[in-house]
Amino acid sequence: xxxxxxxxxxxxxxxxxxxxxxxxxxxxxxxxxxxxxxxxxxxxxxxxxxxxxxxxxxxxxxxxxxxxxxxxxxxxxxxxxxxxxxxxxxxxxxxxxxxxxxxxxxxxxxxxxxxxxxxxxxxxxxxxxxxxxxxxxxxxxxxxxxxxxxxxxxxxxxxxxxxxxxxxxxxxxxxxxxxxxxxxxxxxxxxx
Amino acid sequence: xxxxxxxxxxxxxxxxxxxxxxxxxxxxxxxxxxxxxxxxxxxxxxxxxxxxxxxxxxxxxxxxxxxxxxxxxxxxxxxxxxxxxxxxxxxxxxxxxxxxxxxxxxxxxxxxxxxxxxxxxxxxxxxxxxxxxxxxxxxxxxxxxxxxxxxxxxxxxxxxxxxxxxxxxxxxxxxxxxxxxxxxxxxxxxxxxxxxxxxxxxxxxxxxxxxxxxxxxxxxxxxxxxxxxxxxxxxxxxxxxxxxxxxxxxxxxxxxxxxxxxxxxxxxxxxxxxxxxxxxxxxxxxxxxxxxxxxxxxxxxxxxxxxxxxxxxxxxxxxxxxxxxx
Numbered sequence: 001x002x003x004x005x006x007x008x009x010x011x012x013x014x015x016x017x018x019x020x021x022x023x024x025x026x027x028x029x030x031x032x033x034x035x036x037x038x039x040x041x042x043x044x045x046x047x048x049x050x051x052x053x054x055x056x057x058x059x060x061x062x063x064x065x066x067x068x069x070x071x072x073x074x075x076x077x078x079x080x081x082x083x084x085x086x087x088x089x090x091x092x093x094x095x096x097x098x099x100x101x102x103x104x105x106x107x108x109x110x111x112x113x114x115x116x117x118x119x120x121x122x123x124x125x126x127x128x129x130x131x132x133x134x135x136x137x138x139x140x141x142x143x144x145x146x147x148x149x150x151x152x153x154x155x156x157x158x159x160x161x162x163x164x165x166x167x168x169x170x171x172x173x174x175x176x177x178x179x180x181x182x183x184x185x186x187x188x189x190x191x192x
Numbered sequence: 193x194x195x196x197x198x199x200x201x202x203x204x205x206x207x208x209x210x211x212x213x214x215x216x217x218x219x220x221x222x223x224x225x226x227x228x229x230x231x232x233x234x235x236x237x238x239x240x241x242x243x244x245x246x247x248x249x250x251x252x253x254x255x256x257x258x259x260x261x262x263x264x265x266x267x268x269x270x271x272x273x274x275x276x277x278x279x280x281x282x283x284x285x286x287x288x289x290x291x292x293x294x295x296x297x298x299x300x301x302x303x304x305x306x307x308x309x310x311x312x313x314x315x316x317x318x319x320x321x322x323x324x325x326x327x328x329x330x331x332x333x334x335x336x337x338x339x340x341x342x343x344x345x346x347x348x349x350x351x352x353x354x355x356x357x358x359x360x361x362x363x364x365x366x367x368x369x370x371x372x373x374x375x376x377x378x379x380x381x382x383x384x385x386x387x388x389x390x391x392x393x394x395x396x397x398x399x400x401x402x403x404x405x406x407x408x409x410x411x412x413x414x415x416x417x418x419x420x421x422x423x424x425x426x427x428x429x430x431x432x433x434x435x436x437x438x439x440x441x442x443x444x445x446x447x448x449x450x451x452x453x454x455x456x457x458x459x460x461x462x463x464x465x466x467x468x469x470x471x472x473x474x475x476x477x478x479x480x481x482x483x484x485x486x487x488x489x490x491x492x493x494x495x496x497x498x499x500x501x502x503x504x505x506x507x508x509x510x511x512x513x514x515x516x517x518x
Contacts, residue, residue, distance in 0.1 A: 008450050009452075011450050012336050012337075012450040012451075012452070015336060015447065015450060016333065016336060019329055019332060019333065022309075022313070022329075023325050023326075023329045025313075026309065026312050026313075026320050026322075026325045027322050027325055029312070029316070029319070029320075030319060030320055030321060030322045030325070031319045032319065032321065033248070033251075033321050034319060034321075035248055064404075064408060064410060064411065065297075065408060065410060066408060066409050066410035067410075073243060073244065074243070075243055076240045076241050076242075076243060077228070077230070077240050077243075078228050079228060080228050080229070081228075081229055081234070116234060116236070116238055117234070117235075117236040117238065118236075128229060128234050128238075130241065132241065135244055135246075154228055156228070162244075162246045163246050163247055163248035163249075164246035164247065164248070164249075165246070166248070167297050167298075167299045167408070168248070168299070169299075169395075169398060170304065170307065170308065170395040170398055171393065171394060171395050171398070171399070187319075188248060
């Protein structure tokens with residue numbers, strides 16, 4: 001009995017030592033957290049030269065998080081603040097009495113359009129408008145990203161990952177599905 | 193003869209496609225920033241609104257997770273071995289399910305962390321966060337001393353199954369043993385897929401986790417159906433995923449063989465009623481002895497024991513009733 005106990009104790013000590021050694025090895029080579037990031041130069045929705053293509057919505061359909069952890073983000077400093085924004089309006093829809101396209105592009109109505117300063121009704125083309133994306137509503141379908149580039153847009157909208165929603169899967173299921181290989185894992189310092 | 197031109201044609205198409213994609217890749221992403229109106233050209237005191245940049249979970253909050261894991265295991269050991277309280281253990285189970293399951297959305301968990309550890313050992317370039325290492329090691333160390341305290345009341349995957357156990361049947365011993373080998377097959381497969389080179393690597397345990405879809409309130413339909421199936425099966429066969437598939441459970445079972453303490457059932461010559469063996473939904477009591485490697489720390493045996501636990505306390509309370517004495 002006592003021999004059995006000491007033998008078990010020895011085995012336990014050995015396993016503990018192996019675990020501790022392994023943990024020490026892993027901790028030594030650890031170099032911080034990594035997070036997933038969308039490479040805008042590769043993403044078909046945001047990269048230049050992809051015009052007249054249907055927006056890829058794999059970021060919406062493949063993500064394991066409800067609504068998707070990928071959202072469209074408007075870099076406001078780079079936004080043209082256009083009167084008729086091709087990402088806000090569906091510019092192929094019929095023109096209404098205000099002289100604007102009658103339909104919006106976003107299927108979830110996540111973009112808000114707000115005039116900047118005083119609106120001059122005589123000269124609508126010279127007014128600036130602020131386009132604010134409600135990131136709680138956006139599911140990252142990429143329709144607005146696809147439209148906000150040449151020939152009409154300036155490319156201020158890109159798809160980005162909301163790190164408060166992303167659960168940082170070992171193998172991102174969007175990355176597995178993405179035909180452009182646009183999702184990559186980077187150290188947290190480089191990604192933000 | 194016609195095959196050669198056809199093949200040539202195909203090769204040309206392929207080349208064109210390749211060139212096209214290479215060109216598309218080569219176009220740098222740049223915006224004609226200068227044409228965007230800036231705050232000073234807009235005037236009127238306009239300020240550019242800030243761009244939302246939600247940050248990942250703070251590092252100290254991740255440390256809190258690891259501390260919570262250790263604390264929950266400590267409480268689990270104390271409740272089962274010292275207090276022998278099924279009631280409080282159920283409370284801990286619900287708490288763990290709420291925190292590690294529904295709040296943390298099933299990430300990070302020790303079960304999945306075993307793949308990260310394997311990858312980190314195999315691939316010198318792979319970086320494993322320290323907390324993942326801690327999450328992997330802590331339950332194993334606890335198992336070396338006290339048995340599978342992690343499985344009872346801490347693991348979110350176990351907790352969701354623990355709470356649906358309704359009318360468990362005793363699985364025939366041989367079938368139980370044979371099915372129990374499946375988890376080692378799964379462990380082997382998970383390791384095999386994890387040690388592959390970076391691009392073809394896959395994390396099977398995370399990908400085929402049957403319950404994480406419920407935790408995230410979102411998931412592929414086939415995985416949700418599989419999870420629902422496991423829960424329905426779990427009403428009659430206690431914790432099927434834990435007993436037959438969980439690869440980390442296999443590692444814990446190995447460590448538990450060396451445990452210093454664990455759930456014990458003391459045979460009593462006068463009262464060998466076997467109620468505990470009947471109460472154990474996991475077939476972990478054999479010949480009136482608790483088999484530690486199968487014991488999932490649920491404390492049902494203690495709760496059902498007429499000599500001990502809540503039943504005995506309830507009886508003692510009955511005797512104390514003033515009306516009962518007369």
